[in-house]
Amino acid sequence: MVSELANKPHLTLIGAGPGDPQLITLKAVNALAGADAVLYDALINTELLAYAPVNVPKIYVGKRAGKHSLTQDEINILIVEYAHLYGNVVRLKGGDPFVFGRGQEEIAYAYAYGIDSTVIPGISSSIAVPELQKIPVTARGYAESFWVVTGTTKEGALSTDLPLAAQSTATVVILMGLGKLPQIVEAFLKHRPSKTPIAVIQNGTLPDEKCVRGTLENIEALVLSNEIKAPAIIVIGDVVNVHQQMVEKIIEREFNNSL
Numbered sequence: 001m002v003s004e005l006a007n008k009p010h011l012t013l014i015g016a017g018p019g020d021p022q023l024i025t026l027k028a029v030n031a032l033a034g035a036d037a038v039l040y041d042a043l044i045n046t047e048l049l050a051y052a053p054v055n056v057p058k059i060y061v062g063k064r065a066g067k068h069s070l071t072q073d074e075i076n077i078l079i080v081e082y083a084h085l086y087g088n089v090v091r092l093k094g095g096d097p098f099v100f101g102r103g104q105e106e107i108a109y110a111y112a113y114g115i116d117s118t119v120i121p122g123i124s125s126s127i128a129v130p131e132l133q134k135i136p137v138t139a140r141g142y143a144e145s146f147w148v149v150t151g152t153t154k155e156g157a158l159s160t161d162l163p164l165a166a167q168s169t170a171t172v173v174i175l176m177g178l179g180k181l182p183q184i185v186e187a188f189l190k191h192r193p194s195k196t197p198i199a200v201i202q203n204g205t206l207p208d209e210k211c212v213r214g215t216l217e218n219i220e221a222l223v224l225s226n227e228i229k230a231p232a233i234i235v236i237g238d239v240v241n242v243h244q245q246m247v248e249k250i251i252e253r254e255f256n257n258s259l
Contacts, residue, residue: 006231007087008087008088009024009080009083009087009114009203010083010089010115010116010117010118011079011083011085011089011091011107011110011113011115011116011117011118012031012034012035012089012090012091012117012118012120013033013091013093013097013103013106013107013108013117013118013119013120014028014031014046014090014091014092014093014097014120014122015028015093015094015095015096015097015098015101015103015120015121015122015123015124016028016040016045016048016092016093016095016122017042017095017122017123017125017128017205017206018094018095018123018124018125018128018129019045019094019125019203019204019206020045020206020207020257021045021047021048023123023159023205024048024122024123025122025123025127026121028120029051029123031118031120032051032052032086032089032090032092032154033047033051033052033054034090034192035053035056035088035089035090036056036086036087036088036089036223037057037058037059037082037085037086037087037088037089037090038052038057038058038090038093039059039061039075039078039079039082039088039089039090040058040059040060040061040091040092040093040179041062041092041093041094042062042069042094042193042232043063043094043095043229044062044092044093045206046048048092048102049100050154051107053092055180057082057084059078059082059084060076061075061078064099066165069199070102072102072105072177073138075106075118075259076105076106076109076110078112079091079106079109079110080109080110080115083115084108087090087203087255090128091103091106093122094122094125095122095124095125096117096121096122096124096250097121097122098119098121098122098152099124099126099148099175100175100176100226102111103119106198107119108257124148125175125204125205125233126148126173126175126205126233127173127184128205129204129205129233130199130201130233130235130239131258132204132205132209133199133201133204133211133237134243135199135235135236135240135242135243136175136239136243137171137239138171138239139242141238142237142238142239143169143170143171143237143238143239143240144169144170144250145168145170145171146170146172146173146237147161147168147170147171147173148173149162149165149172149173149174149175149177150175150176150177151159151172151174151175151176151177151178151180151184151234152176152177152179152180158180158184158187159185162174162184162187162188163187163190163191164192165186166187167188167191168193170237171238171239172188172234172235172236172237173233173234173235173236174233174234174235174236175218175233176230176231176232178200178223178228178229178231178232178234181200181219181220181223181234184234185216185219186221188216188236189216189217190212191243192215192216192236193216194216194217195214195217196215196216196236196238197213197214197215197218197236197237197238197239197240197241198213198214198215198216198219198234198235198236199211199212199213199214199234199235200219200222200228200232200233200234200235201214201232201233201235202225202228202229202231202232203231203232204232210226212226212248213240213241215229216236
């Protein structure tokens with residue numbers, strides 16, 4: 001397939017979804033087929049690169065918490081260089097590029113150098129990963145809203161939004177927070193009961209996905225004993241147990257009806 005944007009400097013920013021290669025959108029697959037060059041992140045499933053033409057450059061740029069192969073400034077410069085050298089640069093980013101993906105910085109930098117862009121949303125891990133564990137981020141009678149918060153700011157500190165989220169009754173989904181789990185637990189224990197349900201999900205949507213469920217008072221020990229590693233998503237709130245509770249209610253109702 002020959003790209004309609006071939007030889008014309010352009011940036012196509014694509015959200016690749018949470019990891020499972022089947023969770024990329026059809027629009028994203030079609031856009032990859034028109035790539036003249038691809039820059040992809042660490043959390044990208046490399047199977048997705050097969051959708052791009054065989055002969056185009058495919059450059060790994062890293063961008064994983066604590067393991068940045070290139071700085072954001074270096075990636076921005078590379079986007080501009082490759083757009084002028086090759087044409088349509090596809091920037092492949094995990095999840096959705098506007099959810100802690102710094103996608104807006106990349107399209108703004110490209111625009112400053114006269115390069116237009118196209119954005120293709122991706123499925124965010126903040127919703128998809130809990131969902132595949134049958135954890136809804138909202139549920140009638142359990143949670144009316146949800147927060148999505150980064151566990152670590154660019155300065156390496158705990159987000160100041162976390163204590164605010166803890167004071168709410170909302171579900172709180174924390175990305176890039178496993179390394180600060182003790183601080184997160186401490187912040188939530190100031191505002192929520194120690195029995196508040198919490199789940200930590202490693203490698204969500206992938207074959208080696210692992211999930212531990214517990215409470216604020218025991219989750220650190222469970223994460224340690226189950227050897228949970230990054231990348232992982234933390235979900236805090238009553239919704240963590242809603243599926244099991246609903247199943248138990250249905251079983252109880254059916255049992256009573258059979259008497």
